[in-house]
Amino acid sequence: MRALNPEQAPISDAELLRRIADGEEEALASLYDRYKSILFSLILRILHSQPEAEDILQDVFIQVWNKAADFDEARGRPFTWLVTLARSRAIDRLRQLGSRERTAVEASRDAPDILVDAEDDAIKSEQGAAVRKALAELPEEQRRTLLLAYFEGLTQTEIASKLNTPLGTVKTRMRSGMMKLRELLGPQAKTFF
Amino acid sequence: MTQQRQDGAQERANGKLLMGHDDYREMLAEHALGALDAGEARALDEHLAACEDCRAELSQWLDTTAALAYSVKLTEPPPALRSRLLENVRARGAQPSVSTTKTSGDSRSDSRSETTTTVASPAAATKAAANVVSISEHKRSSWNTFQKFGALAASLAFIAFLITLAVLWNRNRAMQAEMARMNRDLQSTKEQLKREREISGMFTAPDTRVATLTGTEMAPRARARLAYNNAGSAMMIVDQLPPAPDGMDYQIWFIADGKPLPGGVFKPDATGHAEMRDQVPASARTAAAFAVTLEPQGGTSAPTGQKYLLSTASS
Numbered sequence: 482m483r484a485l486n487p488e489q490a491p492i493s494d495a496e497l498l499r500r501i502a503d504g505e506e507e508a509l510a511s512l513y514d515r516y517k518s519i520l521f522s523l524i525l526r527i528l529h530s531q532p533e534a535e536d537i538l539q540d541v542f543i544q545v546w547n548k549a550a551d552f553d554e555a556r557g558r559p560f561t562w563l564v565t566l567a568r569s570r571a572i573d574r575l576r577q578l579g580s581r582e583r584t585a586v587e588a589s590r591d592a593p594d595i596l597v598d599a600e601d602d603a604i605k606s607e608q609g610a611a612v613r614k615a616l617a618e619l620p621e622e623q624r625r626t627l628l629l630a631y632f633e634g635l636t637q638t639e640i641a642s643k644l645n646t647p648l649g650t651v652k653t654r655m656r657s658g659m660m661k662l663r664e665l666l667g668p669q670a671k672t673f674f
Numbered sequence: 675m676t677q678q679r680q681d682g683a684q685e686r687a688n689g690k691l692l693m694g695h696d697d698y699r700e701m702l703a704e705h706a707l708g709a710l711d712a713g714e715a716r717a718l719d720e721h722l723a724a725c726e727d728c729r730a731e732l733s734q735w736l737d738t739t740a741a742l743a744y745s746v747k748l749t750e751p752p753p754a755l756r757s758r759l760l761e762n763v764r765a766r767g768a769q770p771s772v773s774t775t776k777t778s779g780d781s782r783s784d785s786r787s788e789t790t791t792t793v794a795s796p797a798a799a800t801k802a803a804a805n806v807v808s809i810s811e812h813k814r815s816s817w818n819t820f821q822k823f824g825a826l827a828a829s830l831a832f833i834a835f836l837i838t839l840a841v842l843w844n845r846n847r848a849m850q851a852e853m854a855r856m857n858r859d860l861q862s863t864k865e866q867l868k869r870e871r872e873i874s875g876m877f878t879a880p881d882t883r884v885a886t887l888t889g890t891e892m893a894p895r896a897r898a899r900l901a902y903n904n905a906g907s908a909m910m911i912v913d914q915l916p917p918a919p920d921g922m923d924y925q926i927w928f929i930a931d932g933k934p935l936p937g938g939v940f941k942p943d944a945t946g947h948a949e950m951r952d953q954v955p956a957s958a959r960t961a962a963a964f965a966v967t968l969e970p971q972g973g974t975s976a977p978t979g980q981k982y983l984l985s986t987a988s989s
Contacts, residue, residue: 506763513756521751523743538751539759546763557733564740572708608744616745630709631742637709638972642921652704659703663738
C-alpha cells in the first residue's frame with residue numbers, strides 16, 4: 482500500500498481514484514475531505530432533509546469505493562463523475578420518497594433560493610460566485626427550466642406540465658440556457674476542475 | 675429558426691421522426707441535465723454506445739451541469755459522517771461489494787439516472803416599414819362656384835377612387851388568403867405523400883420484418899402492425915385504439931430477455947388511428963416481442979399501466 486505524502490504536490494483527483502481502486506482508505510478519506518461540502522450541499526439542496534442528505538453522501542462515497550476502478554479519466558473528469566453520481570443518487574431518493582413528502586418538498590422549493598444573497602457568509606467560493614453570476618445572466622425562464630431539471634429531477638414533459646408551457650418551448654429554453662451557460666462558464670473551466 | 679427548432683423538438687417528442695446523428699446530438703445537453711423522457715433517453719443511450727463524438731460532447735455537457743453544483747449554498751456535513759463512512763468501508767475491506775445503506779439495491783430503473791451516473795462509461799425579433807404619409811392641408815383664400823363644383827367632383831372622384839382601392843385591397847387580401855390556404859393544402863398533401871411513401875417503403879423493403887399486435891381485453895378491437903428493419907428503424911400503424919385520457923399517453927415497449935425497454939409515446943386520433951416511428955433496441959430485434967401500455971404523459975421508464983396491445987409473440 483502506497484502512503485499518501487502531504488509534502489508532495491497535491492495529488493490529482495484521478496490519482497486518488499486510482500488509489501481508491503487499489504483499496505487505499507486514506508485516498509478515500511482525502512477525496513471525501515476534498516468534496517464533502519460541495520456534494521453534501523448539492524444533495525441537501527435536492528432533498529431538503531439533513532438525515533436523508535447524510536445517508537446519500539455516505540452512499541455516494543461507498544459507491545466511489547466500490548466503483549473507482551470503473552472510472553476512466555479519458556472519458557470525463559473525476560469532479561463531474563462525483564457530482565453526477567451524487568445528483569443521481571439524490572434524485573433517485575427523491576423519487577423513492579412518497580408523493581406526499583415530495584409535494585411538501587416541492588412547495589418549499591418554489592421560493593427563490595438562488596442568487597438571493599451573494600453576501601451570505603456561506604457563499605464564499607470563487608466557483609460559487611462564478612456559477613451564480615452565469616446563472617444570473619440567463620433569462621429567467623431559461624434559468625428556471627434548467628434549475629427544475631437539475632435540482633428537482635423533473636423531465637421536460639414534467640416541466641412543461643408544471644409550468645403549463647408547450648413542450649417544444651421547454652426544450653428550446655433548456656437548450657438555449659445550456660448553451661449560454663456553457664459559453665459563460667467555458668473560459669473558467671479551470672476554476673471548476 | 676427558433677420555430678423550426680421548436681417544431682423539430684415537438685415532432686421528435688412525438689416520435690414522428692426517424693432519428694439521425696444530428697437529432698441525437700441536439701439532445702445531449704438535455705440528457706446531461708437528466709431531463710429527457712425515458713424513451714428518448716433510452717434511444718439516445720443506444721446511439722451513444724455507438725457514437726464516440728456524441729460521448730465526447732456529452733462529457734462536456736456533463737462538466738457544465740456539474741458546475742451547477744457550485745450554485746448551492748455550502749453546508750458542511752457533520753464530522754461524525756466521515757468516521758462512519760470510513761468504518762463502513764473498513765468493514766467491507768477492499769473487496770468491492772454492494773452498498774448496504776438505505777439506497778442499496780434501489781431500483782435503478784430510471785434510465786435517466788443510469789445514464790448520468792455512467793459519465794465515464796456512457797453505455798450508458800422585422801422592423802415594420804412605417805410608411806407615414808403626410809397629407810398637407812391646402813388653404814383656399816376664395817372659392818368660386820366652379821371651384822366648388824370642381825372640388826365636389828374631385829371629392830367624388832376621390833371617394834370613388836378610395837372605394838375602388840378598398841375593393842381591390844379586399845380582393846387582394848382574399849386572394850392572398852386563398853393562396854395561403856392552397857399553399858397549406860399543397861404542403862399538407864406533400865407531407866401526406868411523403869409519409870405514405872415512407873410507410874410503403876418501410877413495409878416493402880426486403881429486410882423489413884412486420885409484427886402484428888392485437889388488442890387485449892382493454893381494447894379487443896385494437897390492431898397494430900409494426901414494421902422494422904435490420905437497423906432497428908421502426909414504424910407502427912395503430913387502429914381502433916381508444917382515445918388516451920388527458921394526461922396519459924400510449925407507450926410502446928420493446929421486450930428483450932423478458933425485460934420491457936421503453937419506447938416512444940403517442941396518442942391516437944379521434945378515429946383511434948395513430949402512426950409513430952421509433953427505434954427498436956438491438957437486443958429486442960430478435961425476440962420481436964412488443965407491447966403498448968397506457969402511461970402518464972411523456973411515458974415512463976418501466977411499464978405501470980394496463981396493456982392495450984401485445985404482439986402475438988409476447989402474448
